[in-house]
Amino acid sequence: MAANPTLHPDLMTGSGGRSRAAEGGVERYEALLREAQSIRGISLARDAWRRLRRNRIAIGSLGFLTLLGVLAIFTPFLPLQPPRTVKLLRQYQPPSLWPLFEESLSLTTEDWADDPTRSRTVVEGFGELGGASRLLLRARLAAFGNWQIGSICGTDNLGRDVMSRLFWGARVSLLVGLVATCVSLVIGVAYGAVAGYLGGWVDNLMMRIVDMLYSIPFIFVVIFVITILSEPSLRGALESYGIDRLVIFFVVVGAIYWLTMARVVRGQVISLKQNQFVEAARAIGASRTRIIFRHLVPNLLSVVIVYLTLTIPSVMLFEAFLSFLGLGVERPDVSWGLMANEGIKVITPVKTYWWLVIFPSLALGVTLFSLNFLGDGLRDALDPRLKHR
Amino acid sequence: MAAPLLSVTDLAVEFSTDEGKLRAVDGISYSLNPGETLGIVGESGSGKSVSSLAILGLVPYPPGRVTSGAARFDGVDLLKLRPREMSRIRGRRISMIFQDPMTALNPFLTVERQLTEVTQRHLGLSRQRAQRYAIEMLERVGIPSAGRRIFDYPHQFSGGMRQRVMIAMALSCKPQILFADEPTTALDVTIQAQILELLGELQRAEGTAIVLITHDLGVVAGVCQRVNVMYAGRFVEEANVDDLFARPRHPYTVGLLHSIPRLDRAGEALTPIPGQPPNLAALPSGCAFRDRCLRASEMCGQAVPPLTADGKSTRDGVKGGQRFACFHPHPVPEPAGAPTP
Amino acid sequence: MSDPQAVSPGPVGSGRTRAPGPGLEGSTPAPEGGAERAGVGQAEVLLEVHNLQVHFPFSSGGWFGQGRGVVRAVDGVSFSLRSGETLGLVGESGCGKSTTARAILNLVPPTGGQVLWRGRRIDRLAEREMFPFRREMQIIFQDPFASLNPRMTVGDIVAEPMKIFRLYDRRRRQLEVVRLLDQVGLNPRYLNRYPHEFSGGQRQRVGIARALAVNPKLILCDEPVSALDVSIQAQVINLLMELKRELGLSLIFIAHDLSVVRHISDRVGVMYLGRLVELAPAEDLYRNPRHPYTQALLSAAPIPDPVVERQRRRIVLTGDVPSPDEAHEGCAFADRCPIVEFDCLRISPILQGARHRVACLKAGPETGNGEGQGEVSGG
């Protein structure tokens, strides 16, 4: 334990407190307290952020992901072509920078009426939109009028603009990644923390259950479940409850990925529980609730965050994989995996429309890499073993 | 005395870390004679382990790098050897007992495999002979029913036994030099006594020179002939063991001796060294001990005191004599009346 | 300590009535100055431990981790502690020192025996019932890195026990934190810093300040200096001794370093494999160790003096400490004991004697002087 870099030489008062305490009494303490309140320590989170900042790749990834997230959220506002408008005349146009802009969006504010009784409205070329998206779309019309970006990334077999579909697909892909991961997070953390904290036979039983679930080949199960639920009759029934494929997907994926999360959290809770500061808290009479919320949970955070950044990409990949097989997101919704699937389908020995495959794959690849780099960076930054002791 | 077995000159090791470059070892020199035990004492993080690892070419790179120095052993400079050549010397003619026996033993191999591997490679023994030899070595380091235990895995041994396995492994090629990095720190005193006894015996039998790294001055007093005191990557005092304890000159050494309670004396007040262990990334200018030193003056902040016999000249003192790196060393006590009550 | 009047009357509020002891008021005088070595005999008995046992069942794998066997971590320890006294506990790694301390505080449930605090039984108390006693007994841990929550500031850590016991109001608590940090020799200006910004010795001081926050009568120190650098150990030892003198604390000081224990303790107990094998006033124990294990321990402990070292004769024990999960008959030390006899293998010796208690069939008479084999020479 070498001394600490942030250590100040005057941290020690030198002489034991007794003699000094006698001198000033309470006034002195009050002065010291005032002084102390102006000095901030560096929390582990800030310290981690400081270290993360030095990791260029991780910061680059973080920047990219933030940008991607912002763009995905504000997609309706961007002057993109409608992602669903079929223009058979413009089939299979290769990427070209000309025309960069065209004034040909045939959509005006009057084209649809906001019906306050319905939360979602179908907008020509855009599909069903929620309230916020409609608002953004209106803003777009106000800002850009009928201008839209040309088909920079080419068009697909139905003449739809690839770039626009990439952005709208990002919304779905990212949403799937986030929501499904959150589902797994909630189940996993609750399950793992309970097992880890209670310990004993409860823990044993709970973990054996996890072990058993682990041994099930989930891909087949998922494919099976989704295929069955896609039976037209079942499907109609589900949809009347507002359950579509996407929702099923969230539930199913969440149900798989929580297993690992539960294990990770349980392990962490067990090791934290044995940490002496927990025993120290018991020795000063802290209640169980206090120990869990004041001492255990804040220390779980870093592990959970790291695991999160590493789970999102695998969920996204899984979604892409299922969409690729035609079992994930459904037309006319669009996701990156689905786009790649469509792109591959139209490849013939005579002609490959490369842009239909390359762009969605690239988007997916770069996002996954960024998430992984960020996860690695976070792990390094938060890892207490690398902490200067 | 004959030429030294190993002579290290001006060894320096740098690590690049979060806080920038830090010099973990900053220009140390020493020589080691056959059959002698040299102690290196110092606080945690003062560079004791790194200085030995550097000589054996084991400094992790990156972040570590040997930036200067030479270590002459048998006509070659160990620091200039290529990894292949080094691996022929390491483990055979020079070996090391690592600070943490659990990380140094492979948990997936039986003790037998790990012990015979060395002798098969370096001494060219057949598997069978190597096995017999390994059992003999384990018996010598005091592991009961060695013939049976040898097929166990490291985790089946207790801490003390593991340490003894390490010692058996380090000694099985009868090295000329043994670096023992805190071989007993993790152990209980009774086990420590066993192991030190054992090292002494083997040393007497084989004439091995030992570099003993420790932070326990008691161990040093018991087994070493010469001692180097290390602080913040440098040697601050170098003396034979009697001189060091009878008339320590460097304030850090004096401080250390005053801050340990002694078993054979009760009720003596302890005088701790004030302040905190040094932080290599933010050392004060001049003498690294300056901000904890009670004798420091302005001069100490201006220059780094050289390691000399008289506190002034840079020329070496008498070979084997006492040297210290301080501008204001403690005076030598009167030779006559010294023994303490 | 400051004058009671020096505290501004405003914010103190109800805290004053609830907080006896050397708070800001400094009202508690240190008890009998001479409580050190001789005067202890008359002081009130704070803690009594009778035949304390802690057995851990250990699981040997199996699908649901069914236990087989037990680890007898503590196997019949008895001692008592008077007010103002320091009891040292030494022994090798794994002999049950920490477990004894944790069992006294009810942090692990004892399997057998009794713990009495001022005559009231506190073993087997539920956490709720134990609560008031937690204010009287505190603990300092060995590892200064693990015993402080890395996500709390030092100020919060020291304030937490006061918060839990609802001592003082917020402002007064902050002042208390400042006072405590000052008292343990840390600069209170840095109370908003986090533990990782401090070195080992400084963190250990934070741990001490936390223990002092509720004005305990007894502090159990579980190897408080073992993890520290040699040059820092003395700082912490001196601090503990000073606090003990000032606040009239009782200490149970656990260590494996015999010289440290000698330095700080009035009485010393030597543990081996979950039992006390010798318990005596420090001076008697070090001058005339009666148990062969104590003798071996003393003779094996190095002394930082080459002249003395050369003259010493070591009793080098053979073999390792047997593991506490094997049941044994007779004396636990028998297979390492240099003077073992046939009887030792059958009869378990018990702690006997008035002042200088020892658990050995072959121990010499209690008053014998200077005949112990392991007596420390020199000095």
Ligand SMILES: Nc1ncnc2c1ncn2[C@@H]1O[C@H](COP(=O)(O)OP(=O)(O)OP(=O)(O)O)[C@@H](O)[C@H]1O
């Ligand atoms: N892999 C590494 N990366 C960065 N710094 C290192 C590394 N290894 C060692 N150091 C630095 O080198 C310095 C010396 O380390 P070294 O291990 O030699 O100390 P030591 O004297 O052996 O201490 P100890 O008594 O704790 O074993 C330390 O301050 C440490 O910060």
Ligand SMILES: Nc1ncnc2c1ncn2[C@@H]1O[C@H](COP(=O)(O)OP(=O)(O)OP(=O)(O)O)[C@@H](O)[C@H]1O
């Ligand atoms: N929670 C536990 N479960 C099972 N065994 C335990 C537990 N805690 C301690 N033990 C065992 O009890 C024995 C005594 O442990 P304890 O920690 O009290 O020893 P110690 O004397 O404090 O040792 P050290 O000097 O290493 O701290 C050891 O063999 C240990 O393995």
Ligand code: SF4
């Ligand atoms: S009883 Fe016998 S075996 Fe046990 S310690 Fe005493 S002498 Fe040794």
Ligand SMILES: [Mg+2]
């Ligand atoms: Mg080291």
Ligand SMILES: [Mg+2]
């Ligand atoms: Mg312990």
